[in-house]
Amino acid sequence: MPGRGEQNVSVSQKAYEILEKAKKKGETLSDVIVRLSETKIAGLQRRGEKEIMTSDGKRLVVRIDQDKCAGAESCVSTAPEVFALDPKELGGFRRGAQPLGMREVGEETVDGDTIVLAAKSCPYRAIYVKDVATGEELAGYP
Numbered sequence: 376m377p378g379r380g381e382q383n384v385s386v387s388q389k390a391y392e393i394l395e396k397a398k399k400k401g402e403t404l405s406d407v408i409v410r411l412s413e414t415k416i417a418g419l420q421r422r423g424e425k426e427i428m429t430s431d432g433k434r435l436v437v438r439i440d441q442d443k444c445a446g447a448e449s450c451v452s453t454a455p456e457v458f459a460l461d462p463k464e465l466g467g468f469r470r471g472a473q474p475l476g477m478r479e480v481g482e483e484t485v486d487g488d489t490i491v492l493a494a495k496s497c498p499y500r501a502i503y504v505k506d507v508a509t510g511e512e513l514a515g516y517p
């Protein structure tokens with residue numbers, strides 16, 4: 376039973392895991408909400424290029440060259456948490472394939488190697504990945 380002024384809320388397993396992780400870092404629920412909403416806004420504003428904080432502590436810049444992407448989908452099968460063919464999000468069809476988009480990726484939910492592997496799996500080198508801290512270009516062309 377919740378105490379005075381307290382309420383029980385139901386959250387998904389994924390949301391629960393994010394909150395547990397945040398609690399261990401000393402973040403409050405408000406901190407988490409602000410951080411996640413800022414991430415979402417930044418992601419929407421920067422369509423086509425994103426900075427992703429990986430679960431192994433890297434900050435990667437990921438960018439898709441839509442002109443090179445032909446919808447082969449190996450990136451989507453390697454890292455479905457990050458990449459998706461989504462005609463609604465990005466609009467339009469090209470050469471019979473749906474253009475590629477990047478999902479809203481929760482902080483520290485995907486490891487860097489998976490993202491780099493997905494980018495390297497692209498036969499058209501349409502995905503560029505750079506390590507922000509070292510400046511190392513890990514996949515694709517700038």
Ligand code: SF4
Pocket residue numbers: 439443444445446447448449450451475496497498499500501502
């Ligand atoms: S980026 Fe490359 S692997 Fe991904 S869908 Fe486009 S062509 Fe396929």
